[in-house]
Amino acid sequence: xxxxxxxxxxxxxxxxxxxxxxxxxxxxxxxxxxxxxxxxxxxxxxxxxxxxxxxxxxxxxxxxxxxxxxxxxxxxxxxxxxxxxxxxxxxxxxxxxxxxxxxxxxxxxxxxxxxxxxxxxxxxxxxxxxxxxxxxxxxxxxxxxxxxxxxxxxxxxxxxxxxxxxxxxxxxxxxxxxxxxxxxxxxxxxxxxxxxxxxxxxxxxxxxxxxxxxxxxxxxxxxxxxxxxxxxxxxxxxxxxxxxxxxxx
Amino acid sequence: xxxxxxxxxxxxxxxxxxxxxxxxxxxxxxxxxxxxxxxxxxxxxxxxxxxxxxxxxxxxxxxxxxxxxxxxxxxxxxxxxxxxxxxxxxxxxxxxxxxxxxxxxxxxxxxxxxxxxxxxxxxxxxxxxxxxxxxxxxxxxxxxxxxxxxxxxxxxxxxxxxxxxxxxxxxxxxxxxxxxxxxxxxxxxxxxxxxxxxxxxxxxxxxxxxxxxxxxxxx
Numbered sequence: 001x002x003x004x005x006x007x008x009x010x011x012x013x014x015x016x017x018x019x020x021x022x023x024x025x026x027x028x029x030x031x032x033x034x035x036x037x038x039x040x041x042x043x044x045x046x047x048x049x050x051x052x053x054x055x056x057x058x059x060x061x062x063x064x065x066x067x068x069x070x071x072x073x074x075x076x077x078x079x080x081x082x083x084x085x086x087x088x089x090x091x092x093x094x095x096x097x098x099x100x101x102x103x104x105x106x107x108x109x110x111x112x113x114x115x116x117x118x119x120x121x122x123x124x125x126x127x128x129x130x131x132x133x134x135x136x137x138x139x140x141x142x143x144x145x146x147x148x149x150x151x152x153x154x155x156x157x158x159x160x161x162x163x164x165x166x167x168x169x170x171x172x173x174x175x176x177x178x179x180x181x182x183x184x185x186x187x188x189x190x191x192x193x194x195x196x197x198x199x200x201x202x203x204x205x206x207x208x209x210x211x212x213x214x215x216x217x218x219x220x221x222x223x224x225x226x227x228x229x230x231x232x233x234x235x236x237x238x239x240x241x242x243x244x245x246x247x248x249x
Numbered sequence: 250x251x252x253x254x255x256x257x258x259x260x261x262x263x264x265x266x267x268x269x270x271x272x273x274x275x276x277x278x279x280x281x282x283x284x285x286x287x288x289x290x291x292x293x294x295x296x297x298x299x300x301x302x303x304x305x306x307x308x309x310x311x312x313x314x315x316x317x318x319x320x321x322x323x324x325x326x327x328x329x330x331x332x333x334x335x336x337x338x339x340x341x342x343x344x345x346x347x348x349x350x351x352x353x354x355x356x357x358x359x360x361x362x363x364x365x366x367x368x369x370x371x372x373x374x375x376x377x378x379x380x381x382x383x384x385x386x387x388x389x390x391x392x393x394x395x396x397x398x399x400x401x402x403x404x405x406x407x408x409x410x411x412x413x414x415x416x417x418x419x420x421x422x423x424x425x426x427x428x429x430x431x432x433x434x435x436x437x438x439x440x441x442x443x444x445x446x447x448x449x450x451x452x453x454x455x456x457x458x459x460x461x462x463x464x465x466x467x468x
Contacts, residue, residue: 001415036318048312057393071332076318076325079322085307103327103328106329106331106335110339131268137268193306204298212305213275
């Protein structure tokens with residue numbers, strides 16, 4: 001029987017719960033072999049959520065031998081994810097950021113159950129990749145902010161009355177957010193998204209809130225604490241920059 | 250993901266919860282979180298923006314697995330070394346500190362409220378014997394070996410929440426001594442090695458039929 005989660009707002013997916021229950025009955029040698037299985041289609045493959053549970057359980061019970069076998073496998077999976085999502089091309093010193101994220105993840109296990117860390121790993125037992133996503137975004141955001149790599153592009157000063165120049169492209173972004181990219185979109189939209197990420201903060205907020213998250217113009221204005229006209233202006237300015245970038249592709 | 254308790258939740262937990270809730274945040278989700286955590290509405294909006302862009306950049310919700318299960322990179326090797334050191338320090342700190350009752354005080358023992366008569370009535374109700382029920386009460390059974398189905402059955406018979414029952418079975422043994430019917434001896438009870446569920450069933454003096462029924466609980 002899997003140990004209940006401390007965070008009562010969370011629940012493990014039933015499939016994960018079942019796999020944990022089975023793994024808990026297995027001996028050290030079997031777990032060691034299963035942890036090294038790298039094919040997710042194999043019946044022996046242990047999802048990362050299970051590895052997190054088994055690691056927490058082993059550490060709580062003082063079974064450090066099991067922890068030493070499972071931890072490298074979990075870290076290697078997290079590292080593979082980070083190499084894809086925080087590649088060297090994304091920022092200076094990406095390797096050091098990946099190291100910090102992995103280090104934070106590993107330390108969560110040694111601090112598990114202590115004050116301020118009572119149930120943080122519960123999130124990782126429910127949806128490992130999405131919990132890791134929070135940790136990654138948090139670290140990358142801090143690193144970029146510390147290293148001042150987020151250099152604002154100059155605001156466009158005369159775009160107030162310009163229409164939204166490329167609604168079609170941004171509509172594709174919105175569609176991609178909800179259903180995934182088409183083959184054609186998949187070719188060049190990643191570049192558009194990178195450009196979107198580099199827009200000045202005000203424009204980025206307006207575009208994401210309005211066109212990707214799907215707020216109305218009025219809601220977007222309210223969240224940004226400006227009037228609707230300013231939102232229209234920011235969207236137009238962003239469209240102009242994105243259109244220029246698209247033409248360069 | 251059901252978010253019900255807005256109070257006492259840190260911004261970090263709210264961000265984790267938002268990250269888990271949907272692959273790409275939408276207006277409805279952002280509104281819900283702003284309502285649940287008004288204090289953090291601005292920070293959560295900023296986070297949702299990062300999350301939306303990140304989701305578009307890296308859409309895969311599938312595990313990234315290393316090609317070679319045996320190769321360990323320098324980074325993982327360094328982190329493992331940190332992990333080993335921290336784990337060692339944790340063990341040392343634990344060994345140096347007397348067991349803190351406060352640490353387990355929040356886990357309630359559902360048997361603690363039963364007096365001797367009620368305990369005996371429960372023995373009959375469950376069709377077990379006192380020795381076996383005492384093992385469940387005193388947490389001397391390895392919790393991972395207890396079938397979930399039996400935990401649920403026990404919780405149901407005692408009119409308890411299944412999660413609370415599981416939390417009791419998982420709690421350390423030292424917090425048990427609060428029950429009214431528990432100990433006659435003058436000496437303080439010491440934590441004993443835990444048996445597996447099967448071992449506990451077979452070594453409690455239960456009848457063949459009782460043993461067969463208990464061991465038929467499987468997940």
